[in-house]
Amino acid sequence: VTVKLYELAGAEDARLFSPYCWRIRLALEHKGLSFTSLPWRFTEKDRIAATGQGKVPVLEHDGRTLWDSWTIAVHLEETWPERPSLFGDAGGRAFGRFVADWADTVLHPALIRLLLTDIHAVIAAKDRAYFRQSREERFGMSLEQVTAGREARIEPFRQLLAPLRAGLARQPFLCGESPAFADYAVAGTFHWARAVSPLVLLADDDPVAAWRERLLARLSPASRSLTRFY
Amino acid sequence: VTVKLYELAGAEDARLFSPYCWRIRLALEHKGLSFTSLPWRFTEKDRIAATGQGKVPVLEHDGRTLWDSWTIAVHLEETWPERPSLFGDAGGRAFGRFVADWADTVLHPALIRLLLTDIHAVIAAKDRAYFRQSREERFGMSLEQVTAGREARIEPFRQLLAPLRAGLARQPFLCGESPAFADYAVAGTFHWARAVSPLVLLADDDPVAAWRERLLARLSPASRSLTRFY
Numbered sequence: 001v002t003v004k005l006y007e008l009a010g011a012e013d014a015r016l017f018s019p020y021c022w023r024i025r026l027a028l029e030h031k032g033l034s035f036t037s038l039p040w041r042f043t044e045k046d047r048i049a050a051t052g053q054g055k056v057p058v059l060e061h062d063g064r065t066l067w068d069s070w071t072i073a074v075h076l077e078e079t080w081p082e083r084p085s086l087f088g089d090a091g092g093r094a095f096g097r098f099v100a101d102w103a104d105t106v107l108h109p110a111l112i113r114l115l116l117t118d119i120h121a122v123i124a125a126k127d128r129a130y131f132r133q134s135r136e137e138r139f140g141m142s143l144e145q146v147t148a149g150r151e152a153r154i155e156p157f158r159q160l161l162a163p164l165r166a167g168l169a170r171q172p173f174l175c176g177e178s179p180a181f182a183d184y185a186v187a188g189t190f191h192w193a194r195a196v197s198p199l200v201l202l203a204d205d206d207p208v209a210a211w212r213e214r215l216l217a218r219l220s221p222a223s224r225s226l227t228r229f230y
Numbered sequence: 231v232t233v234k235l236y237e238l239a240g241a242e243d244a245r246l247f248s249p250y251c252w253r254i255r256l257a258l259e260h261k262g263l264s265f266t267s268l269p270w271r272f273t274e275k276d277r278i279a280a281t282g283q284g285k286v287p288v289l290e291h292d293g294r295t296l297w298d299s300w301t302i303a304v305h306l307e308e309t310w311p312e313r314p315s316l317f318g319d320a321g322g323r324a325f326g327r328f329v330a331d332w333a334d335t336v337l338h339p340a341l342i343r344l345l346l347t348d349i350h351a352v353i354a355a356k357d358r359a360y361f362r363q364s365r366e367e368r369f370g371m372s373l374e375q376v377t378a379g380r381e382a383r384i385e386p387f388r389q390l391l392a393p394l395r396a397g398l399a400r401q402p403f404l405c406g407e408s409p410a411f412a413d414y415a416v417a418g419t420f421h422w423a424r425a426v427s428p429l430v431l432l433a434d435d436d437p438v439a440a441w442r443e444r445l446l447a448r449l450s451p452a453s454r455s456l457t458r459f460y
Contacts, residue, residue: 091322094405094412098325098397102332105392162335167328175324182328 001033006048006058009039010122015195016226017119019108020069022188023100024057027073027181029220031083042127070100073181086181096181099174102163107189110157111201113139117147118197154201161208168207172214179215187215191227231263236278236288239269240352245425246456247349249338250299252418253330254287257303257411259450261313272357300330303411316411326411329404332393337419340387341431343369347377348427384431391438398437402444409445417445421457 007025008018016022028035040047045054051067058067059075066072073096077086087093120131120143132143139146164174164186173179174186190212193201202209216224237255238248246252258265270277275284281297288297289305296302303326307316317323350361350373362373369376394404394416403409404416420442423431432439446454 087321089319089321091317091319091325093321095321095325095328098329098393098404098412101396102393105396163328163332166331166335174328182324 001035002061003028003033003035004038004060005035006038006040006056006060008056009041009124010196011124013039014225015122015228016223017122017192017195018056019103019188019192020055021057022191023069023181023184024059024072024076025223025226026184026187027076027086029223030086030180030184031076031080033076033080033083041124043130070097086184088175088180092175092180092182095175096185099182100185103186103189106160107186110153110160111189111193113146114150114153114157114199114201115147115193115197116143118199122196150199154199157201158203158206161206164208164211165206168211173211179218183211183215187212191216195227231265232291233258233263233265234268234290235265236268236270236286236290238286239271239354240426241354243269244455245352245458246453247352247422247425248286249333249418249422250285251287252421253299253411253414254289254302254306255453255456256414256417256449257306257316259448259453260316260410260414261306261310263306263310263313271354273360300327316414318405318410322405322410322412325405326415329412330415333416333419336390337387337416340383340390341419341423343376344380344383344387344429344431345377345423345427346373348429352426380429384429387431388433388436391436394438394441395436398441403441409448413441413445417442421446425457 005021005024005028007016007021009015010017016025040056040058048054048056048058048067050065051058053067055067057069057072058065059072060066061075061079066075073086074093077093085092087096116135116139120128123131135146136142167174171177174182179187190201193199202212216227219227235251235254235258237246237251239245240247246255268277270286270288278284278286278288278297280295281288283297285297287299287302288295289302290296291305291309296305303316304323307323315322317326346365346369350358353361365376366372397404401407404412409417420431423429432442446457449457
């Protein structure tokens with residue numbers, strides 16, 4: 001199997017801080033597929049120009065180039081149906097998609113406002129001007145203004161996780177006794193944060209923290225090293 | 231089939247304003263099961279004393295008494311597996327449960343703070359003192375204080391629906407081409423609101439509004455009459 005995966009990388013390559021790249025890395029590990037990681041920086045648009053868009057993850061396999069983490073996950077599932085399933089069944093696929101939508105629309109907008117300056121601090125030097133300009137334009141204020149007073153927004157962030165707690169009160173993973181795509185869709189969110197920020201997002205006694213630990217324990221050593229910082 | 235369903239009722243019986251009762255009514259209609267509705271008021275705890283708890287829906291079937299909307303839904307699915315499935319498969323069941331958890335923990339806490347005085351206005355006279363006292367104790371303020379300035383909280387409520395919009399941009403129902411339990415878990419939330427309140431919760435051009443209309447169009451005439459008010 002020759003799979004190449006373009007993944008967002010920081011100044012030293014040694015951390016992965018895109019929730020969408022995490023989803024695909026976790027999906028590849030779930031399926032037991034080896035792959036070559038190609039570290040990619042924000043400003044290296046030319047390296048993925050063939051996709052007609054400017055974001056990673058981008059996956060190359062068997063002469064095909066795919067992008068968008070959902071599209072890639074479905075490709076992996078359909079290409080290797082005999083390997084451990086990411087979705088289990090059609091309903092599980094709908095479940096995974098809904099949880100990913102929820103993370104994308106609820107968790108990520110809240111979290112980026114906590115992490116923005118931390119991300120800026122760890123990205124490659126050549127990415128910094130681009131990152132600052134594009135994000136300050138998006139938020140209509142400076143990076144520092146976005147994250148100012150962020151400690152007060154940790155508790156509201158924790159409250160957003162209530163739907164996870166309800167499920168994790170009944171079972172160890174969102175998908176049941178073992179994790180699958182719905183878990184990875186949210187795990188990517190937390191691994192992203194952990195790779196860049198010292199913020200303590202989860203209280204020690206939060207069931208979500210225990211769930212995150214279970215998922216961290218399942219990571220390969222290589223992946224674990226990409227989220228080792230906090 | 232002899233199924234009896236205790237359902238929350240207002241002063242005139244003619245509206246149903248419990249999201250959990252709605253879930254079960256929608257589930258029964260999905261399975262094509264006829265049932266006898268037993269209107270129940272908040273203060274009639276003695277009529278459901280056998281359940282050891284004080285809430286509806288309560289379902290009686292074949293000598294058994296069941297409560298908790300999720301337990302009842304699973305019972306319906308397992309008792310009549312040959313009828314249209316509420317979940318489709320194991321993953322669909324997990325999907326339905328997650329969406330119900332999300333509605334319970336995110337939508338309902340926001341919505342009750344918009345609807346509380348409207349509910350008080352339509353419940354049976356004998357329920358009003360109980361309702362006011364128990365809810366004012368829960369919220370630590372008067373009913374009127376809870377809903378004061380609610381117009382300003384409609385837009386934040388709409389923002390909570392972002393995960394639904396993502397899915398409904400791709401397909402007519404959360405469950406795909408036709409609705410199932412995950413749809414009913416959220417439809418119950420909106421039918422509840424529509425049964426008691428003139429508040430316009432959804433903008434006309436919101437895909438969630440079009441989805442709600444599709445679900446309203448599928449209701450039996452009897453059920454439609456229970457959410458006819460607004």
